[in-house]
Amino acid sequence: xxxxxPYWRLxxxxxxxxxxxxxxxxxxxxxxxxxxxxxxxxxxxLAIFMLMKVVSPNLWGxxxxxxxxxxxxxxxxxxxxxxxxxxxxxxxSYAAIVVCMMLFSLFWHAITPQFEATTLNHLGADVHRYxxxxxxGSVGFIVAVVALGPVLEKNGAxxxxxxxxxxxxxxxxVGFLVPSDKGHHLxxxxxxxxxxxxxxxxxxxxLASFLMQLSHGPYYTFYSIYLQTAxxxxxxxxxxxxxxxxxxxxxxxxVHRIFNGFSLRFLMLASLLLTSVxxxxxxxxxxxxxxxxxxxxxxxASFGLYHAVAMQLIHHHFVGKHQVxxxxxxxxxxxxxxxxxxxxxxxxxxDSHGAAVVFSLAALAAALAFVITWLTxxxxxxxxxxx
Numbered sequence: 001x002x003x004x005x006p007y008w009r010l011x012x013x014x015x016x017x018x019x020x021x022x023x024x025x026x027x028x029x030x031x032x033x034x035x036x037x038x039x040x041x042x043x044x045x046l047a048i049f050m051l052m053k054v055v056s057p058n059l060w061g062x063x064x065x066x067x068x069x070x071x072x073x074x075x076x077x078x079x080x081x082x083x084x085x086x087x088x089x090x091x092x093s094y095a096a097i098v099v100c101m102m103l104f105s106l107f108w109h110a111i112t113p114q115f116e117a118t119t120l121n122h123l124g125a126d127v128h129r130y131x132x133x134x135x136x137g138s139v140g141f142i143v144a145v146v147a148l149g150p151v152l153e154k155n156g157a158x159x160x161x162x163x164x165x166x167x168x169x170x171x172x173x174v175g176f177l178v179p180s181d182k183g184h185h186l187x188x189x190x191x192x193x194x195x196x197x198x199x200x201x202x203x204x205x206x207l208a209s210f211l212m213q214l215s216h217g218p219y220y221t222f223y224s225i226y227l228q229t230a231x232x233x234x235x236x237x238x239x240x241x242x243x244x245x246x247x248x249x250x251x252x253x254x255v256h257r258i259f260n261g262f263s264l265r266f267l268m269l270a271s272l273l274l275t276s277v278x279x280x281x282x283x284x285x286x287x288x289x290x291x292x293x294x295x296x297x298x299x300x301a302s303f304g305l306y307h308a309v310a311m312q313l314i315h316h317h318f319v320g321k322h323q324v325x326x327x328x329x330x331x332x333x334x335x336x337x338x339x340x341x342x343x344x345x346x347x348x349x350x351d352s353h354g355a356a357v358v359f360s361l362a363a364l365a366a367a368l369a370f371v372i373t374w375l376t377x378x379x380x381x382x383x384x385x386x387x
Contacts, residue, residue: 005122007133009178013115014137016171022144023164026224026241030234031157033225035092043347045097046221050343052105053336057328060110071180074114078172081107085168088161109336113327118178120315131308135252138304142242142249149238196326202317204376209310209334210341211369212272215279215362216302217342218350223282226355230286240292244299251304258305259312265377268309272370274301276363283359302366310334313377 032042060077064070084103090096119133144167151159196202227237258267278298285291310330318326342365346358 006179009174010119010122010133011136013171013174013178014134015140016167016174017111017115017140018137019140019144020164020167020171022141022241022245023148023160023167025220026145026238027148027152027157027160027234029221030152030224030228031160032097034157037094039222039225039350040347041094042225043221043343043345043350045094045101047217047340047344047347048098049101049105049340050217050336051340052102053109053339054332056106056109057113057331057336058325060107061113061325061328064114069180070114071118071175071178074111074118074178075172075175077107077111077114078168078175081111082165082168082172084108085164109331110328113331116311116327118180129256130311131252131255134308135249138245138249138252141245145238145245146242147238149233149241150235153234196317197329199317200376201378204372205310205313205317206330206333208268208272208369208373208377209330210338211365211372212275212302212306213334213338214342214345215275215365215369217339217344218346218355218358218362219279219282220339221343221346222350222355222358226282226286240296243293244296244303247297247300248304251300252308255305255308264309264312265373267305268373268377269370271301271306271309272366272373274298275306276366276370278302279359279363279366283356283363286355 029042029046032045037045060073064073081104084105084107085100087103088097088100090099120130123129123133144163148160148163151163224234224237224241227240228234232240275298278295278301281291281295281298285295314326314330318329342362345361349358349361
């Protein structure tokens with residue numbers, strides 16, 4: 001890795017950023033359940049949070065493209081995300097939580113595409129080493145989710161709120177330590193972004209990413225509730241979440257070697273197939289600890305491998321000043337529309353049809369994404385010459 005890459009500052013930002021998610025994603029639904037919200041209401045609230053990914057990354061991505069001040073914008077997005085989340089202390093009614101979710105997510109969701117583009121530009125020719133920095137985000141997630149589980153088990157889910165505020169503040173502070181990259185000096189391609197979006201392989205990638213994250217919607221929203229209903233403790237729930245992300249870390253450590261041995265198309269197909277298997281295992285074997293462990297280890301494929309491959313493909317297709325818009329579009333379509341759709345539909349079906357049906361439909365969505373990828377995505381192995 002180049003000597004000029006600010007490795008530890010970039011890694012520290014990922015650590016605290018994903019520590020926030022390690023607190024929020026597994027335990028926010030439990031906090032809402034403790035407040036007395038129904039499964040449908042919890043699904044709606046999480047859908048609002050995810051759906052803001054459609055607005056937020058594109059709004060702030062446009063600002064970044066026109067101002068050329070990417071890292072400066074990222075810093076202040078982290079500050080205002082912290083302030084937005086603090087509105088949770090105003091009240092715990094449905095309307096109050098809606099306001100909190102909207103204000104928090106308006107700023108929070110824009111941070112990832114800005115910072116991902118900054119990281120990739122700092123790496124330059126070492127872009128294939130992205131996973132070595134990104135893995136510290138996974139470490140932050142694991143530390144938060146494993147440490148917080150016993151705390152919430154002992155003191156109640158309301159303790160999540162001050163922990164979130166502290167981690168958000170640390171994320172903002174580290175953001176002010178990250179130096180600017182030279183991405184705003186990149187030339188504009190000769191063609192516009194709409195020409196890129198007309199390519200069949202780009203359409204296929206975005207559609208598959210939408211379905212992939214739709215399949216994850218029930219997992220991110222209801223997995224902790226599902227396990228708690230099956231009489232698992234919050235401490236053990238945290239361990240299972242942490243195990244999944246630990247598998248993701250192991251994947252990120254070796255993924256650049258995997259890239260050298262297999263095509264991106266093959267790796268994406270393998271990821272989607274294993275994701276479908278994962279949801280089936282969770283749907284029908286919740287009472288089998290060994291099977292749940294296997295399912296969590298498959299997080300390395302369903303998130304780690306897929307995201308690493310998708311990042312390479314997005315970075316390949318969207319170049320120059322299209323980088324942030326490409327990252328924002330990927331985030332919006334997949335984690336935004338896809339994740340929100342999965343959370344909403346999962347919430348509507350959870351009480352009436354049960355968890356097994358919801359996770360079976362998630363498996364079907366991943367299988368459909370497999371078919372689309374098979375038909376549209378064509379890309380070989382990663383090399384510094386092609387990326």
